[in-house]
Amino acid sequence: MEGEERNEMLVTPWEVRGKVDYERLIKEFGTQPITPTLLERIRRYTGELHIQLRRGIFFSHRDLDVVLDLYDKGVKFVLYTGRGPSGPVHIGHLIPWIFTRYLQEKFNTRLYFQMTDDEKFLVDDKLSLEDTRRFAYENALDLIALGFDPEKTFIIFDVKDIDVLYDIALEVAKRITYSTARATFGFQESTNIGWIFWPALQAAPCFIHAKLTGENVPALIPAAIDQDPYWRVTRDVATKIGYYKPAQIHCRFLPGLGPGGKMSASMPETSIFTTDPPNIVKRKIWNAFTGGRATVEEQRKLGGNPMMCTIFQYYVYLFEEDDAKLAERERRCKNGELLCGECKSDLAERVNRFLEEHRKKREKARDMLDKFYIKR
Amino acid sequence: MEGEERNEMLVTPWEVRGKVDYERLIKEFGTQPITPTLLERIRRYTGELHIQLRRGIFFSHRDLDVVLDLYDKGVKFVLYTGRGPSGPVHIGHLIPWIFTRYLQEKFNTRLYFQMTDDEKFLVDDKLSLEDTRRFAYENALDLIALGFDPEKTFIIFDVKDIDVLYDIALEVAKRITYSTARATFGFQESTNIGWIFWPALQAAPCFIHAKLTGENVPALIPAAIDQDPYWRVTRDVATKIGYYKPAQIHCRFLPGLGPGGKMSASMPETSIFTTDPPNIVKRKIWNAFTGGRATVEEQRKLGGNPMMCTIFQYYVYLFEEDDAKLAERERRCKNGELLCGECKSDLAERVNRFLEEHRKKREKARDMLDKFYIKR
Numbered sequence: 001m002e003g004e005e006r007n008e009m010l011v012t013p014w015e016v017r018g019k020v021d022y023e024r025l026i027k028e029f030g031t032q033p034i035t036p037t038l039l040e041r042i043r044r045y046t047g048e049l050h051i052q053l054r055r056g057i058f059f060s061h062r063d064l065d066v067v068l069d070l071y072d073k074g075v076k077f078v079l080y081t082g083r084g085p086s087g088p089v090h091i092g093h094l095i096p097w098i099f100t101r102y103l104q105e106k107f108n109t110r111l112y113f114q115m116t117d118d119e120k121f122l123v124d125d126k127l128s129l130e131d132t133r134r135f136a137y138e139n140a141l142d143l144i145a146l147g148f149d150p151e152k153t154f155i156i157f158d159v160k161d162i163d164v165l166y167d168i169a170l171e172v173a174k175r176i177t178y179s180t181a182r183a184t185f186g187f188q189e190s191t192n193i194g195w196i197f198w199p200a201l202q203a204a205p206c207f208i209h210a211k212l213t214g215e216n217v218p219a220l221i222p223a224a225i226d227q228d229p230y231w232r233v234t235r236d237v238a239t240k241i242g243y244y245k246p247a248q249i250h251c252r253f254l255p256g257l258g259p260g261g262k263m264s265a266s267m268p269e270t271s272i273f274t275t276d277p278p279n280i281v282k283r284k285i286w287n288a289f290t291g292g293r294a295t296v297e298e299q300r301k302l303g304g305n306p307m308m309c310t311i312f313q314y315y316v317y318l319f320e321e322d323d324a325k326l327a328e329r330e331r332r333c334k335n336g337e338l339l340c341g342e343c344k345s346d347l348a349e350r351v352n353r354f355l356e357e358h359r360k361k362r363e364k365a366r367d368m369l370d371k372f373y374i375k376r
Numbered sequence: 377m378e379g380e381e382r383n384e385m386l387v388t389p390w391e392v393r394g395k396v397d398y399e400r401l402i403k404e405f406g407t408q409p410i411t412p413t414l415l416e417r418i419r420r421y422t423g424e425l426h427i428q429l430r431r432g433i434f435f436s437h438r439d440l441d442v443v444l445d446l447y448d449k450g451v452k453f454v455l456y457t458g459r460g461p462s463g464p465v466h467i468g469h470l471i472p473w474i475f476t477r478y479l480q481e482k483f484n485t486r487l488y489f490q491m492t493d494d495e496k497f498l499v500d501d502k503l504s505l506e507d508t509r510r511f512a513y514e515n516a517l518d519l520i521a522l523g524f525d526p527e528k529t530f531i532i533f534d535v536k537d538i539d540v541l542y543d544i545a546l547e548v549a550k551r552i553t554y555s556t557a558r559a560t561f562g563f564q565e566s567t568n569i570g571w572i573f574w575p576a577l578q579a580a581p582c583f584i585h586a587k588l589t590g591e592n593v594p595a596l597i598p599a600a601i602d603q604d605p606y607w608r609v610t611r612d613v614a615t616k617i618g619y620y621k622p623a624q625i626h627c628r629f630l631p632g633l634g635p636g637g638k639m640s641a642s643m644p645e646t647s648i649f650t651t652d653p654p655n656i657v658k659r660k661i662w663n664a665f666t667g668g669r670a671t672v673e674e675q676r677k678l679g680g681n682p683m684m685c686t687i688f689q690y691y692v693y694l695f696e697e698d699d700a701k702l703a704e705r706e707r708r709c710k711n712g713e714l715l716c717g718e719c720k721s722d723l724a725e726r727v728n729r730f731l732e733e734h735r736k737k738r739e740k741a742r743d744m745l746d747k748f749y750i751k752r
Contacts, residue, residue, distance in 0.1 A: 118542075118546055121546060121550065122546065122549065122550055129543055129546065129547070159542060159543055159546070162538050162539055162542040163538055163539045166494075166535060166538040166542070167505055167535055169570075170494055170497060170498065170505065170535070170570055171505070173498065173568055173569050173570030173571075173573070174497065174498055174568050174570055175568065176568060176569050177565065177566050177567065177568055177569070178554075178563065178564070178565055178566070178567050178568070178569060178572060179565035179566060181569050182565075187554065188554070189553065189554055189555035189558075190553050190554070190555065191553065191554050192549055192550050192551065192552060192553055192554070193549050193552045193553070193554060193557050193572050193573050193575065193576060194545075194546055194549030194550055194573060194576060195549075196554060196569050196572050196573060197549070197569050197570060197572065197573030199569065200569060200570060
């Protein structure tokens, strides 16, 4: 919400720009890195490590160790994450959801998923409540398509479900001063009063399981690290109102297909939406920023640079599960065997195969939506 | 919300103190006085003028003339008022409700009544949501006891009924900046974020009739003048979201039984609660601040001063409907015929008769409460 130099790293719940330095974020936000010891503790329960853990896509946490300590003693946890429905879903949005689905399966636990149609209305002058409501339902189809368990997954549509959130939000809001909210979120004189209250609404699902079931267990929140400020204030309030502090596990942003920056719906040419038809996907991937050289000759001779290549990141995040094959792709790129054309073409095929399957499941989800509504 | 000299007049939605200068309030708040012309326009529809109009208890307005212009042309209006359920109801609370009931009957119109259990929770450190919920239901019995039409009266309990308010509140909140809210309500750095959002919730019932029925008509709000800041911001937003500006008709505060200040639940010895048993009522009235002299002899000789007498105000506001008899009481006081003892004893009898009847209706109201719930 504040004016900064264009190249400066800025990570807030409403804006992410510049080159993101994740080590610096851990320091600045005061979170903990996910250590090999912690990974080993997770592996003990999951049997295998998800690629997003193996590859450090989820890289930081708060109290994940505390949640595991409790779990060791037989205290369960619930998962909580969400989505701001301001437009269609792209692959970057799916990354933490895919990981969340893995956690649900391995730990056999409930997920509360918040669709923040109220927030997106409040923060975007151009969006009506009808717009955000429509996006919320469409986005829910993408979530359901990933295979969440309808018995254990509860999608909270803020406006529709405000009756289950409001009393908890009031308990939270009463304990957050304007001063704290301003310092945490950068609110200004021109900020509307709905937006100022809204952090209490994002806090509420942390405690909804206890309210609905009477079972007081912690919430574990897998989400991109830009949402961290919300949990900082929520954690301060939690114990005052008799609940566990919510724990978090933070992921990196999937890069967009352009030179730098996360995949963002506001830059549609560098984002792959789940509803993009195959030829559009091909075009976007074909125009992507890579680590390739200026000419084929040069690349054959000097090799490419996968570390700065957006295409390679797609293999890392989602489209090459096999670590050996990923290493092989990296090796072939670096020594000039693999040219960008082949690599892009491979990726486009994999993405289109994935999206074709996803869209089938997404259409089936239309009839299942009400199974995921929160029960009262 | 701001520190001021104890004797200074202060009129805010949360605090009223000092001697209230109603002429000055009209100027400072920028409202209009209720003129004889306006009273005549009302009389044309009501046939008679309610004592609270005849006696200037309702003394100020915004857009009452506009509402009557529309009514002349066949556009109806709805009534809206409310209560902050922070404790039991006293006679001061009943004054505008009695007038509202008269308007409902004479104009055959709907009343939306807001029980702000959320607000009272947010602004009072000592009250829990359970406390304000309990007061809200108990207070509703006092309202119903006054004879409101269950077919046309809808009590909104904010927390229970948040689902019908929230979308409208969001539309309002998006259009009120922190800067405006701070200037209007005196919010500070230490104010909690729920309280800052809350004015949008008090605005919502102004527009709920249009939302629920599709019939876009103005709301007329009979209430004490301390609530005026809410309507100022609501009026600025109303036309932007396609509704009529809410109109207001403002009343004076019933004085407490002590020397100066409105009847306030926070000073129980100078307030008569609807649940006070007869002997308590007698004691409170007996201890009241009057316009009497130091000795009986002096009073016989010099007469009393009804203008500074709290007891006399009770006859004016509610307990002597007959203007001639009221004038006679005033005359007898002034010339020393009527002593305070007799006057107090008369009033205690009338108040106890009124309350006995009220409590019977109040108990009957328990079984009718759900008839007054808002329909979805």
